[in-house]
Amino acid sequence: MSRTIDPYNAVPKYYQLASILRQKIEEGELQPRSAIPSERQLESIYHLSRTTIREAIYNLVQQGFLYREHGRGTFVSPQKLQKGWMELTSFSEDLVKRGMQPGQIIRGLERVVPSPRILQRLELSPGSSVCRIERVRLGDGTPIGLQTSYLALNPDQHITLEDLEATGSLYRILSEKFNIYPSEADETLEVTLATPEEAALLEITPGAPLLLSERVLFSQERRPVEYVKILYRGDRYQYYTHLKR
Amino acid sequence: MSRTIDPYNAVPKYYQLASILRQKIEEGELQPRSAIPSERQLESIYHLSRTTIREAIYNLVQQGFLYREHGRGTFVSPQKLQKGWMELTSFSEDLVKRGMQPGQIIRGLERVVPSPRILQRLELSPGSSVCRIERVRLGDGTPIGLQTSYLALNPDQHITLEDLEATGSLYRILSEKFNIYPSEADETLEVTLATPEEAALLEITPGAPLLLSERVLFSQERRPVEYVKILYRGDRYQYYTHLKR
DNA sequence: CTGGTCATGTGGTCACTACCAGTTACATTA
DNA sequence: TAATGTAACTGGTAGTGACCACATGACCAG
Incomplete structure (x- = not known):
């Protein structure tokens, strides 16, 4: 340098x-x-x-x-962690920072017409199709979160299994393959209880408390790019965020 | 204008x-x-x-x-909510935005020597005293959160009950009375279960899931100003945040 | 019709200049 | 001694002028 x-x-x-x-x-x-x-x-x-x-x-x-x-x-400034939120909101980067080995099980990768609620969040017209990705996220081999992403991509923009398996990071694919650079996001967090199905995937007991995150990601031009819902195991996950004025 | x-x-x-x-x-x-x-x-x-x-x-x-x-x-830009995080992290402002009537019960206001862990978070030397404020936060009269703040104030900087009751907003007091303008914060959120004591204050059953937030607030010069712990009722609260790159 | 060139309009970078507004230390004054 | 002014810093605001990089559409050559 x-x-x-x-x-x-x-x-x-x-x-x-x-x-x-x-x-x-x-x-x-x-x-x-x-x-x-x-x-x-x-x-x-x-x-x-x-x-x-x-x-x-x-x-x-x-x-x-x-x-x-x-x-x-x-x-x-006295140095705090000082990491951009992109790294924080990216599941894989996030885990690495906590000293855990990230992993994933890809349960689905397809084009679907999502619910009206999700279409509305993505500001798409009714009947539009999006790319849906469902993954179980692992930390040191143990399930930590259940993540479902809906990406507002054109029908000609494809994400392949290879893409996902290579990087594990959706955001890297978005920027490198489609030149989409996320710049803002709205996120909500709340407590919920595991359904039997969710419990099975996360290897916990039904009714166990979960942290539910819903996030809408926006591109530079404020176009919604991704709607993502993540269910975190309440006993193994702590959400971290850094707020700046 | x-x-x-x-x-x-x-x-x-x-x-x-x-x-x-x-x-x-x-x-x-x-x-x-x-x-x-x-x-x-x-x-x-x-x-x-x-x-x-x-x-x-x-x-x-x-x-x-x-x-x-x-x-x-x-x-x-297409207008989103677009509110500064100050308003979002302020309990009272936050509730107003959700269309609820904010209220509070002040359970304690005193100078104490907090635990070493909290002192360390506030970057204070062992044995330092801080201002501690414990409040039950209400929305439309119902308990929503249990908030405990530890403020790194000098012994000559006093917050009175009148201050708190007048505005309800700690951040307004900090800026108006002490010229402290928060600019950044580190925050963690996780799931926890209500102890009998907490359950009583929040009017829920012991063992009910809660959203636990811990936040350290920094001034312009990166000095820790406040450590605050908030326990939200899982059934009545949704945490919202807006992330910007 | 396709692909290149070019003019023009946009924001991006940079230098030079000037003065305003807080802060501090120190000399001066009452 | 204590108050006060003042000079010499600091960053903040503002104007001017120049050129670069990117986007677009009109035009032309193939």
Whole structure:
């Protein structure tokens, strides 16, 4: 990783600067709560305009690496987990972070016409068909969640079993294969009790408490992309989220 | 609400412009998915520099009102609920949004030395005292949640019963009385079963499933401000969150 | 009809300049 | 000594001017 700005590089200078600063933070060269050089100082250090400096800093502030105090300076945030929600809402990434080995059993992968309620959530007209994926999610080989996804894909956009088995991450497929980059999501969580069928799949007793998550995922342009329902085993799962203003 | 830029107004021009555009979106003058005037057009319409225009638009994009497409234009997002998480994580605001009448029974308000685990979450040294608030939260008169807050306040910073009863919102007190503006939070949610004591307070049967939320709230400077534990009645509460990248 | 080229409009990046608004330390003053 | 001003920082707002990257539609050559 370079520590200087390359003006001939295709990547924008503000981005190069942000990378340099982020690296210095991650490596501990810039200590938490300590001030980074002022904008005027950075100007002469890297021979960039203040506009560019501020753009870089602004990005790092957005990402939670820095915080500013008017009249005092710009400071390094004490590092929290600090992971994007994409990684948090992705089941597989999520499990890895908890130190568990992710696994899955794909129970279904097909095109269906879902219930009116789901179509409405996806803002599709009645009778539209979507791609439905049903999976049992495993952590260290034990069932942890029962996940059913409904994807608003055109009939010519196919997801194959191979895709799913290769990555395990739906979001990676969406971005790499269809250029769909999720940017927002609405999610609800509530408590429910396992039906006999669900209990069998999750290897628990019927009536055991479950955590039910329903999420609608939106693309950059605010188009609903996915409706997903996940039933988590209440005894083996803790939902985590990081909220930013 | 004015629809022009007042250069003598103390509020920044980019903010004035953002307000004007937001208003036009909310009133429907700018339709969802339609393009707003280009940056060069806005320049001549409002007699502002492109810098200022872009600052205004950037803010609205951050807030989810607009989205940009390079080479095509800037467009109005289809309006979702679009509420800040502050309002969502505030119990009282939250209930109002669901059309319920919020209420509370204050069971305790005192300074205590909490458990080491809570002190650690608040990044305080062992033996530190914090302000503890225990409340039963009501919706339309019925118990919905059991909330215990631990606030990292100095011994000279006092919250009174009157404060709490006046607003019901802790976050309003934090900002208005102590100039503490929460900006981020870590939250976990899991399923648990009601102890006899909890069951009594929530007016349910012991062993009934509950939604347990634990949250650590951070100020602008990433200092932990509040540790709060909420037990929600599983049968009467649905947790909602909006995730943004 | 197909595929390329090009002009034009869009947002994206960047430099330079100026002044405003908080914060702090320190010298000055009452 | 205590209050107060002030200079020298910090980040915040704003204008101007330039060029780049991407999207689109009109046009032309095959």
